[in-house]
Amino acid sequence: MVKSKVGTVFAFVLAAALGASSIQAAHAASNKSKSAKAAPASDDATASTAGMSKDDQEKLKEHNKLRAEIGKVKYPASKNTIVAHVKGIKPDDKKWFSETLPEKTYTSADDVYKALGWPETPAAAPDAQK
Numbered sequence: 521m522v523k524s525k526v527g528t529v530f531a532f533v534l535a536a537a538l539g540a541s542s543i544q545a546a547h548a549a550s551n552k553s554k555s556a557k558a559a560p561a562s563d564d565a566t567a568s569t570a571g572m573s574k575d576d577q578e579k580l581k582e583h584n585k586l587r588a589e590i591g592k593v594k595y596p597a598s599k600n601t602i603v604a605h606v607k608g609i610k611p612d613d614k615k616w617f618s619e620t621l622p623e624k625t626y627t628s629a630d631d632v633y634k635a636l637g638w639p640e641t642p643a644a645a646p647d648a649q650k
Contacts, residue, residue, distance in 0.1 A: 582613055587638070591629045599623050602632060 572580070589606040597605075603618045617636075626632050630640040 582609060585609055586613060586617065587629075587633070590632050593629065593632075595628050595631075596625050598625050602626060 586606065586609050589608065590602065593602050593605045599621050603614075603621065606614060606617060609617075620636060621632065622635050624635075626635070633640050
């Protein structure tokens, strides 16, 4: 009888320990899932800067700022109009932009991006089309 009580107690303790670790794992997974749902998805800029040095992050930030300024221009527009419209970027970047952009009339921001050798505006993500 003593052996069966010890065996039962041992089995109970073992089951409780295994159950507790399973419950803890399930609880941790549940919390992780809840926090992923509660927090909004990080924007593309944050996601794309993961693993980048601070210097590279700053360059990307300036690049995106320049792209945004180019996108605000009313097209068709000449090189001079586009260069004059671009504001809020570093002087070195503005000089590069002015020297690199070929002299012509541009029909869209994508036309300017193409002239600079940049990818055109990316298509909408599949999730955004749903």
